[in-house]
Amino acid sequence: MTKRKLGRGVAVVGAGMSKFGAFPEKTTRDLFVEAFKDMRASVDKGLDANDIEALYIGNYSSDLFERQGHTAPIMADWIGLTPRPATRVEDACASSGVALRQGLLAVASGAYDVVLVGGIEVMNKLPIAEVTEALATAGDMLYEIPAGFTFPGFYAAMATAYMHRYGATPEALMQVALKNHDNGALNEKAQFNSTIAAVMEGKRRSAEKKGRPIPTWANEMEFLHDDRANPMIAWPLRLFDCSPVTDGATAVLLVSEEIARQYTDDPITIIGSGQASDGALHDRPDLTSIGAAKKASQMAYEMAGVTANDIKVAEVHDCFTIAEIIATEDIGFFEPGKGHEAAEEGLTTRHGPKPINTSGGLKSKGHPVGASGAGQAVEIFKQMRGKAGERQVDRDVDLALTHNVGGTGQTAVVHIYERK
Amino acid sequence: MTERAFSEHSFQTFLSEHKLMAAKCEGCGALFVPPRPMCPDCHGEEMAWVEVSGKGKLAAFTAVYIGPNAMIAAGYDRKNPYMTGVVQLDEGPLISAQILGLDAAQPEVGSIGTPLKVAFIERGEEEAQRTFLAFEA
Numbered sequence: 001m002t003k004r005k006l007g008r009g010v011a012v013v014g015a016g017m018s019k020f021g022a023f024p025e026k027t028t029r030d031l032f033v034e035a036f037k038d039m040r041a042s043v044d045k046g047l048d049a050n051d052i053e054a055l056y057i058g059n060y061s062s063d064l065f066e067r068q069g070h071t072a073p074i075m076a077d078w079i080g081l082t083p084r085p086a087t088r089v090e091d092a093c094a095s096s097g098v099a100l101r102q103g104l105l106a107v108a109s110g111a112y113d114v115v116l117v118g119g120i121e122v123m124n125k126l127p128i129a130e131v132t133e134a135l136a137t138a139g140d141m142l143y144e145i146p147a148g149f150t151f152p153g154f155y156a157a158m159a160t161a162y163m164h165r166y167g168a169t170p171e172a173l174m175q176v177a178l179k180n181h182d183n184g185a186l187n188e189k190a191q192f193n194s195t196i197a198a199v200m201e202g203k204r205r206s207a208e209k210k211g212r213p214i215p216t217w218a219n220e221m222e223f224l225h226d227d228r229a230n231p232m233i234a235w236p237l238r239l240f241d242c243s244p245v246t247d248g249a250t251a252v253l254l255v256s257e258e259i260a261r262q263y264t265d266d267p268i269t270i271i272g273s274g275q276a277s278d279g280a281l282h283d284r285p286d287l288t289s290i291g292a293a294k295k296a297s298q299m300a301y302e303m304a305g306v307t308a309n310d311i312k313v314a315e316v317h318d319c320f321t322i323a324e325i326i327a328t329e330d331i332g333f334f335e336p337g338k339g340h341e342a343a344e345e346g347l348t349t350r351h352g353p354k355p356i357n358t359s360g361g362l363k364s365k366g367h368p369v370g371a372s373g374a375g376q377a378v379e380i381f382k383q384m385r386g387k388a389g390e391r392q393v394d395r396d397v398d399l400a401l402t403h404n405v406g407g408t409g410q411t412a413v414v415h416i417y418e419r420k
Numbered sequence: 421m422t423e424r425a426f427s428e429h430s431f432q433t434f435l436s437e438h439k440l441m442a443a444k445c446e447g448c449g450a451l452f453v454p455p456r457p458m459c460p461d462c463h464g465e466e467m468a469w470v471e472v473s474g475k476g477k478l479a480a481f482t483a484v485y486i487g488p489n490a491m492i493a494a495g496y497d498r499k500n501p502y503m504t505g506v507v508q509l510d511e512g513p514l515i516s517a518q519i520l521g522l523d524a525a526q527p528e529v530g531s532i533g534t535p536l537k538v539a540f541i542e543r544g545e546e547e548a549q550r551t552f553l554a555f556e557a
């Protein structure tokens with residue numbers, strides 16, 4: 001395949017997000033305005049909103065979650081940017097990762113100099129059973145869902161295939177949850193802004209208050225093995241292996257590299273972008289990796305002219321703990337079958353050689369599905385500019401990567417960022 | 421029978437007759453379960469129905485404790501989980517199906533590779549009746 005290049009350089013000069021969580025009183029409009037304001041506050045030299053020429057908004061399904069279709073122009077209106085073109089991008093949980101790519105391509109083409117990309121999702125308006133049904137439509141409604149698959153079920157099936165081939169254990173999965181909660185505890189925007197140890201303490205205190213027997217977990221692992229505290233959802237995945245149901249919005253400002261310094265002296269350039277598609281899970285020869293993610297990574301690395309060894313920090317799509325382990329292999333950080341060992345050895349912690357999901361990931365930060373991909377870029381923007389606060393990694397981050405997956409891997413989109 | 425379109429409707433009609441059918445590409449010979457109206461491998465347009473043996477082995481699976489509404493209506497819940505998975509047919513294609521005959525309350529990773537045989541589950545009454553594809557250990 002011909003090596004592809006962007007038509008011109010494109011930089012991220014601002015990135016922000018709403019608080020992630022469950023907000024019964026808020027709609028996607030409220031959360032998008034919150035994300036926009038957070039993004040605007042991050043632009044070092046300030047942003048005149050009128051500079052923005054177009055919007056690309058990732059949104060999986062406000063139709064099902066909020067009974068609101070045609071959401072992109074509403075977002076443009078709520079931040080006062082009509083009549084600029086506003087386009088909704090839908091690729092399930094990769095919607096805003098793909099929106100980011102669409103914005104990138106639009107600026108690289110020369111059509112625009114300043115583009116706002118982002119994502120929105122409000123999921124908590126529906127009862128949980130309806131949320132499960134809505135998410136299921138990202139799978140194959142004709143041939144997968146009638147077999148009894150759910151989203152936790154799909155990833156659980158990948159987990160059994162992976163465990164069978166490589167000898168991984170449920171404890172390796174639990175290490176991913178422990179790590180991501182450790183990181184999320186340092187992220188004030190995270191839905192679960194606490195370590196699993198703190199969750200345990202909370203449950204102990206609550207039992208004491210209610211006069212119930214106080215649980216006697218010796219440590220976090222014992223807590224995570226407790227069927228009552230951490231119930232099975234789709235074997236071998238338990239509650240703490242799953243990302244939560246989240247309301248949230250994200251916003252990222254892309255500009256042509258030529259004008260980036262009008263906005264900041266510290267722009268982050270996107271030097272690689274890849275996206276790929278695939279069929280249903282049962283259409284794939286290998287159930288222990290996500291082929292589209294491998295393909296998208298390869299495209300992004302080739303465009304950027306760098307390798308996995310060069311990347312200092314990555315945000316990957318940990319909708320389930322097994323997904324993070326597979327992701328770290330698909331982006332080339334570890335050999336196939338070695339990702340679970342890397343998780344157990346702590347190689348992906350903030351202090352390890354390959355920090356993954358310093359934001360807390362989808363697991364702890366939360367997963368408002370259509371907003372999650374652009375949310376990954378928000379964390380990378382902070383880490384690369386040394387503005388991640390207590391969770392800042394202790395090394396120079398000159399190259400970073402985001403990996404965003406839709407469904408079980410019917411879509412994958414990967415971006416590579418450079419600080420020059 | 422061979423005049424049926426290569427569609428979900430036809431596949432479902434075959435299931436209701438307790439037949440597991442594949443679409444075969446007349447150009448490159450590739451087999452597809454579920455059926456495809458054109459060949460995604462060689463882009464050929466000539467397809468033919470062939471019945472497959474219904475034998476396969478378990479490639480990946482899970483025991484679902486929190487199922488979709490349709491499975492809850494079928495009587496499954498946290499206390500009565502069901503197994504679903506991906507089955508590789510002896511003829512090659514993989515397909516999603518409910519898995520019967522393995523203990524969903526005591527799943528083991530070692531079940532991968534278990535030989536399976538096609539089964540058909542009837543659910544619903546009268547007009548709502550529908551045949552679901554399953555495989556049995």
